[in-house]
Amino acid sequence: MRLIQIVLLTLFLVGLYIVALVWPGAMNGPMSYMEVNGPVAAEQLSVFWYTVVVSAFLMLVVGGVFLYAIFRFRAKPGQDFKVPEQTHGSAKLEVALIVASCLLLLVIAIPNAKALFYVNEVPAERKAEAIKVIAIGHQWWWEFQYPDLGITTANELHIPVGRPVDLEIKSVDVLHSFWVPRLAGKMDAVPGQINRMWMQADKVGSYQGHCTEYCGDSHANMRFLVMAEEAEGFDKWVANEKKDGAKPSAVEEVNGQRVFMKGCNSCHTIKGSGAMGVAGPELSHFGSRTSLGAGIFVNNDENLINWIKYPKKMKPGNLMNLEQVNMVVNDKDVRDLVAYLKSLK
Template identity: 35%
Template sequence: MKKWRHTLKFLPLFLVALMLSGCGKEGVSALKPEGDVAKEQASLMLVSLLIMVVVVLVVGFLFTYAIIKYRKRPGQEDYIPKQVEGNKKLELTWTIIPIILLCILAVPTITKTFALSDNNASKKSDVLKIKVTGHQFWWQFDYPDQKITTAQDLYIPVGKKVEFDITSKDLIHAFWVPALGGKQDANPGQTTHLWLKADKEGTYKGRCAELCGSSHALMYFNVKAVSNDEFKNWVKDMKAGTKSSPNKPETASAKQGEEIFKNNCMSCHAVGDKGGQIGPNLTNFADRENIGGFEKHTKGEVKKWIKDPESIKPGAKMPKFDKKLSDDQINALADYLFTLSVKQ
């Protein structure tokens, strides 16, 4: 009885963990597939789950039956049940059934694994190519055919196959958009491949699925699936913003911020076709959903980030400017960053 009481103490904790396991942001769950790859992988998970449930039920029934039927009874201290050692029928049964179950699981798994890893099944004109580069702790996206570079927010057209060439600049990361498909490692010095397709418009949450440092859990990004026309307009706007500059600052504060940016930030960050490639490209910074991949996209959060990025995202490579720039200068810099929009 004491053992049962000790076990029951952990029941509330178990129930809480069970409830939390079903929680998740929209666009994050692999159990709510929104694309061809995700649906195929979800079907494999369901087949695996069904097989496991059947096995557990059968084994549980046999176990319960055995402990009830063959339990020790008064007066049967020396009783020995009938032995079935060497029974060929039983041995064949419990050998053949697992083989059949493994075949049911292995055949579709192998078939779909090869099909989903094939990046050459479509004509070049039918796919969108994107190069993904993982950094500590952010994502860079290059569109080679469109000659566009951006970060954190990945735009794709609905219903079109997107082929990703994935690599890393530093450590091993893993590119993963749970609602659209499985994950793929991003290895430094190596290029891996993955293709995905979104069925409907929306924002799908992506993340790093490989432990890569203190802010691994904050290495988020957004995949924005839009209509084909909207995607074409976005490409056109990004190209225009790359060739020239995004919207010119109009207020005195934003103009001051532009000068501060040129003197302090352009060695790492690019705006338009000018600047460095060490940090995220900021050409369309004002159009993004989050700061650092997860924080609210507000001027207040931007100013906190500029002052001390590592206090928000531990391990971030960007230096802090709380002592180098005054509050007025940081405010002006934030005003300038929010003029960096390619939307017309």
């Protein structure tokens, strides 16, 4: 009976291991690391499965020997218990086991080390075509700078399909971690340090990213999107991003800009408007973004009104606070401010 319990427990643990293996990625969900769309993610997935296979082989071998010992040397009913002859080690056996363990470690370590070097830097033959991006972690949003293009944006990273993206990853406050599971693995953003990696999207689409290093109240809400576009669409986006923010035309937009310049400008930049704040996201083309609050809300009028009126309810720990910049606004001012921000396309 006890033997049956041991076998059932072993089967349960193996099943639990398999579930734990596939569940975090949900296999084909938006944050899945099992369904990849780029060479870096593909390399990492292949190393992952290689490590799993080697580990499973070792588990089966060790577990098989363990189960064999249980069956082969178990006490028989009615058998007198006798202590077997005791030995005190074998130098040859110990050295052999150490050597075998080191060889098995190398079998796993070499492919993993190779993948680490591959992920760290764009291959030499493709550096000339790479897009350089500096990803900067803030509490709790992402800033994306394109130094060669003179562009700064936030929370939505646009890239051309089929071209490598050379990433420098840093932080201005606390530890963060950059992760787009379908395109590349995780890389920490460390204050005072620059970490590097690269990624590439092979298919057009919107890929979800997330901070994966606990960084405070809204760590779970520190998301972002990677928008992979064909070359023509990316070039149009770049040309538009280089322009100044749209000038207000309608009456409500003009009043909205006036409200913005009463305090919002101390934290946000809108090119061409005189607003040059750097504490918060760059907003020159905010109206063209699909998301709000670092990827947690759809960018529509209702969410934007609530974001302005109740920032800490919308996102715990939100550093945005109108009172700190002595802004007093009524409902009409908020609606006009929303109209102005939505016009920035």
